[in-house]
Every structure is written in structure tokens, then in C-alpha cells.
Amino acid sequence: MSDSKQQYVIAIDQGTTSSRAIVFDHNGNIVSVGQKEHEQIFPRAGWVEHDPEEIWTNVREVVGTALSKANLTRHDIAAVGITNQRETAVVWDRVTGKPVYNAIVWQDTRTQSIVDELARDGGADRFKAKVGLPLATYFSGTKIKWILDNVEGAREKAEKGELMFGNTDSWVVWNLTGGVDGGAHITDVTNASRTMFMDLDTLQWDETILQIFGVPRTMLPEIRSSSEVYGTVHGSQLLREVPVAGILGDQQAATFGQAAFGVGDAKNTYGTGNFLIFNTGEEKIMSENGLLTTVAYKIGDAPQVYALEGSIAVTGSLVQWLRDNLGIIKSAPEIEQLAEAVEDNGGVYIVPAFSGLFAPHWRADARGVIVGLTRFVNKNHIARAALEATAFQTREVLDAVNADSGVPLTELRVDGGMVANDALMQFQADILGVDVVRPEVVETTALGAAYAAGLAVGFWNDTAELARNWNEGKRWSPQMDPEERDRQMRLWNKAVTRTFDWVDEDVR
Numbered sequence: 001m002s003d004s005k006q007q008y009v010i011a012i013d014q015g016t017t018s019s020r021a022i023v024f025d026h027n028g029n030i031v032s033v034g035q036k037e038h039e040q041i042f043p044r045a046g047w048v049e050h051d052p053e054e055i056w057t058n059v060r061e062v063v064g065t066a067l068s069k070a071n072l073t074r075h076d077i078a079a080v081g082i083t084n085q086r087e088t089a090v091v092w093d094r095v096t097g098k099p100v101y102n103a104i105v106w107q108d109t110r111t112q113s114i115v116d117e118l119a120r121d122g123g124a125d126r127f128k129a130k131v132g133l134p135l136a137t138y139f140s141g142t143k144i145k146w147i148l149d150n151v152e153g154a155r156e157k158a159e160k161g162e163l164m165f166g167n168t169d170s171w172v173v174w175n176l177t178g179g180v181d182g183g184a185h186i187t188d189v190t191n192a193s194r195t196m197f198m199d200l201d202t203l204q205w206d207e208t209i210l211q212i213f214g215v216p217r218t219m220l221p222e223i224r225s226s227s228e229v230y231g232t233v234h235g236s237q238l239l240r241e242v243p244v245a246g247i248l249g250d251q252q253a254a255t256f257g258q259a260a261f262g263v264g265d266a267k268n269t270y271g272t273g274n275f276l277i278f279n280t281g282e283e284k285i286m287s288e289n290g291l292l293t294t295v296a297y298k299i300g301d302a303p304q305v306y307a308l309e310g311s312i313a314v315t316g317s318l319v320q321w322l323r324d325n326l327g328i329i330k331s332a333p334e335i336e337q338l339a340e341a342v343e344d345n346g347g348v349y350i351v352p353a354f355s356g357l358f359a360p361h362w363r364a365d366a367r368g369v370i371v372g373l374t375r376f377v378n379k380n381h382i383a384r385a386a387l388e389a390t391a392f393q394t395r396e397v398l399d400a401v402n403a404d405s406g407v408p409l410t411e412l413r414v415d416g417g418m419v420a421n422d423a424l425m426q427f428q429a430d431i432l433g434v435d436v437v438r439p440e441v442v443e444t445t446a447l448g449a450a451y452a453a454g455l456a457v458g459f460w461n462d463t464a465e466l467a468r469n470w471n472e473g474k475r476w477s478p479q480m481d482p483e484e485r486d487r488q489m490r491l492w493n494k495a496v497t498r499t500f501d502w503v504d505e506d507v508r
């Protein structure tokens with residue numbers, strides 16, 4: 001350890017629905033947590049925004065909460081690690097430090113016409129060989145272009161070098177390290193790999209793609225590794241002088257926190273959406289089955305590690321929709337009781353293609369369906385079908401991973417808010433036909449960011465030491481008859497086809 005007085009690392013997890021700060025000890029155990037939700041702003045159908053200033057205020061507040069709950073000060077903290085909702089785009093003024101527009105969130109679909117226009121010349125996969133991603137509204141690139149095209153004066157300012165872009169990692173780190181007073185404008189390779197602009201081989205911004213999008217290079221942060229000392233905190237008294245030493249996009253951070261360091265290791269995170277990441281080591285595999293190629297992490301000067309990713313847009317947010325839009329449940333955990341009150345889904349399948357379908361289909365023209373309705377169906381069946389939708393979508397992604405890698409996964413490590421749901425986890429094991437395993441510490445996202453930061457300052461020595469901290473919490477084994485599993489998947493696949501081709505010029 002670098003300094004025996006400093007027995008803790010703090011992670012800031014800037015997520016889609018909330019910001020969290022978590023203090024970890026040397027064994028990777030949670031010491032204290034601060035958490036605060038921020039407003040979800042829906043100005044129009046398909047638009048999702050966050051207020052970057054609210055996020056920065058909340059980040060400082062949750063750091064204060066976490067430190068005070070554990071009776072700690074900055075002198076007890078060896079390093080701070082940052083993890084974040086990926087793709088969400090913030091553009092701010094270099095001189096005033098003020099955002100020129102709200103953050104456009106990863107789920108936002110307003111840029112579909114930009115995607116269509118770019119795809120007209122070369123198809124949706126025209127940049128895939130270089131950046132690992134298909135053209136889609138999901139990634140940061142079209143969101144930045146939208147801000148430059150639609151916010152008055154933004155393009156002129158950007159061309160004069162007066163604007164900065166970042167995902168929420170860059171926004172938080174710039175503010176933490178001093179903001180207008182010399183803040184570091186940086187990001188890490190994992191976040192950069194979600195913009196559409198980073199060459200996966202060189203790990204640098206690609207000038208040709210930037211020109212095609214019309215995004216000035218000067219707006220973009222410097223790309224750094226995921227684990228190194230980037231600077232120290234100056235923008236918050238609470239952590240003043242503490243090294244900022246780790247940045248990982250939240251799904252890559254969860255992979256790190258699950259100690260999925262070996263080729264073929266995988267994790268699946270069940271939050272607002274689901275994100276399965278499969279470590280492919282130093283080999284960059286281009287998916288032929290609808291997965292993304294992304295950077296898993298890069299520790300200091302060591303070579304980068306790549307991954308295949310299956311991103312599912314709507315899983316936990318379908319549970320929120322049942323709560324907020326239908327009022328069938330009062331709280332998310334209540335869905336388990338409702339779902340378990342019936343023996344099966346009563347023939348109902350819900351495909352939550354609220355913003356089209358992400359992996360493995362990538363269908364922007366899809367919209368959600370509930371199929372199989374009869375007079376027999378009640379709210380319990382709907383609740384059950386909503387939970388099952390998460391498990392079916394995960395099975396589709398796992399099938400794609402197995403097809404791309406050629407080596408079937410034998411068990412799946414899971415984490416995220418939904419894995420508290422035993423009924424879902426059992427159904428997941430049933431529908432996958434492999435064991436589902438939850439670690440003792442399920443806050444793997446924050447843990448991964450803490451690990452990245454701790455490695456950089458010598459708080460932990462190497463990934464082998466981190467892997468020894470991983471302990472199994474609970475395991476679910478498949479109990480479903482294989483014929484029933486196949487029947488269920490056939491019906492699910494049929495339901496998925498019913499979502500296609502919904503959006504045309506009549507439907508917005």
C-alpha cells in the first residue's frame with residue numbers, strides 16, 4: 001500500500017438514474033454509500049435528457065454523504081475512481097464552464113434522421129470495421145452533431161475551439177480537477193470506444209470520421225488509459241489533493257469489478273438496460289451476430305483488452321414503466337410477488353422495444369408489443385411477462401456471444417439492481433440452461449472503478465490480487481425441461497418479429 005494511513009478508495013458512479021459514491025476497503029468490501037437520483041427530462045417522445053449541473057452538484061453531495069457516513073476525510077482516501085453511464089453527451093463552454101445544452105442521454109432517439117442520412121452513404125455498418133459499432137442513435141457521435149446543428153451559435157463556437165465535449169466521466173473529471181481553472185479534459189479508452197470516433201487499433205480519434213460527422217477535433221477530450229494518475233482533485237474541498245486515478249465506462253467497470261480478467265470471462269449487468277460483456281483479451285473480434293466490439297479496459301501502459309458486448313436497451317426500465325406508467329406495482333421489488341402469484345405467463349410475451357431494439361437485432365423501426373392477450377390474462381401474467389422479457393433478451397445476446405466466440409459460456413456472472421429478484425434469476429438460469437452466479441458484492445460497477453484507481457496508486461498490486469477478492473454470493477441452476485425451454489424461445493422469437501416494421505412515415 002502506498003501510505004498506511006490511507007485505507008480506502010472512493011468510487012464515483014455517475015449512472016443513468018442516480019449518482020453514487022462508494023467507499024471501499026482493501027478487501028473490496030463496501031464501507032459506506034451516498035446516492036442521489038437526478039431528474040429524467042423527457043421533452044418529447046423519444047427524447048431523454050439530464051441536467052449536467054444537477055449531476056455535478058449531486059456528485060459532490062454523494063461524496064460528502066459517503067465520507068461522513070464512514071467518518072472519513074480526504075486524508076483517509078488513497079484515490080478516486082470514476083465510472084459513468086456511457087454514450088450520454090455533454091457539450092460545455094471552455095471559458096464559462098456552463099453546458100450549452102442538457103446532456104443527451106444514451107436512450108435518446110432524436111438523432112435517427114442523422115443516422116439515416118449517414119447510413120445512406122455506405123450503410124449502417126460503414127464505420128464498424130474501425131470503431132466496432134453500427135450507426136445508431138445510441139452512441140455519442142450523432143448526439144454531438146445534433147447539438148452543433150441545433151443549438152444556436154454552437155457550431156461557430158465549436159469551430160473556434162470554445163466548446164468541449166465529454167461523456168459524464170469527462171464532465172465530472174474536468175470539474176473535479178479544477179474546471180475552468182485548469183481542469184483535465186480527458187476520457188478513457190472504454191468511454192471513447194462508445195462515441196463512434198475512436199479507432200479501436202490506434203486508440204486515437206479518427207480524423208476521417210470526425211470530418212464526415214462535422215465535429216471539430218478540438219472539442220474532444222484526450223484519450224487515456226483506464227488506470228493511471230490523471231491529476232488530483234481541486235474542484236471539491238472534500239477530496240482536495242486526492243489522486244484521480246481510474247476511469248471506466250460503467251459496463252466495463254462492472255466487468256472489472258467482477259474480476260472477469262480472463263479471455264472468455266463474462267458478466268451481465270441488470271439495470272435500466274442489460275449489458276453483457278465478454279472478454280476477448282488482446283484479440284479484437286468483429287461480431288457477425290449483432291454484438292458490439294468495444295474496449296474492456298487498459299491498465300496503464302499494458303496492452304488494451306477487448307470485449308464483445310450485447311447491449312439491451314430496456315430491462316429494469318420496463319419494471320419502472322409498469323410502476324410509473326401502468327401503476328400495476330408501487331415499487332420495483334413488488335413485481336416479484338405479482339409474478340409468482342401465477343404458474344406461468346398465461347401465454348403473454350412483452351417485447352419492450354421502446355426505443356427500437358438494440359442487440360442483437362439493431363432495429364430502429366421496432367416498437368414495443370404485448371402479444372398473446374386473452375380474457376384469461378390478468379396483471380400477474382403481465383408482471384411475469386415483463387420479468388421474463390429480461391431473461392429472453394439476455395438469452396438472445398448469449399446465443400450471439402456463443403456463435404461469435406465458438407466457445408459456449410458455461411456460467412454467467414450477474415450484477416445490477418434487478419439481480420435482487422430471485423424469481424427472475426431462476427427463470428434466467430432456466431432459459432439459458434447454464435448456472436447464473438451472483439457475487440457477494442453486487443456493486444461491481446463502483447468496485448471496478450475503485451479497483452482501477454487503486455491499482456494506479458499501488459493500493460492494490462495486480463489483477464490477481466483483485467480476483468482473490470471475488471466471492472460467490474448465490475447460484476441458480478437450470479431446472480426447466482429443455483423442451484419447454486425451446487418452446488418458450490420459439491414463442492419469444494415469434495413475439496420479437498411482431499415488433500418489426502412498426503415505425504414508418506405515419507408513426508413518429
Ligand SMILES: Nc1ncnc2c1ncn2[C@@H]1O[C@H](COP(=O)(O)OP(=O)(O)O)[C@@H](O)[C@H]1O
Pocket residue numbers: 015016017018270271272273315316317318319320332333334335336416417418420421
Ligand atoms: N426487485 C426488483 N425486481 C425487478 N427489477 C428491479 C428490482 N429492483 C430494482 N429493479 C430495477 O432495476 C433497475 C435499477 O438498477 P440499477 O442497477 O440501480 O440501475 P442503473 O445503474 O441503470 O441506474 C430499475 O430499472 C428497477 O426497475
Ligand SMILES: O=P(O)(O)OC[C@H](O)CO
Pocket residue numbers: 014015016017084085086087106249250251271272273311
Ligand atoms: O447507467 P446504467 O447502469 O444504466 O448504464 C448505462 C450504460 O452505460 C449505457 O450504455
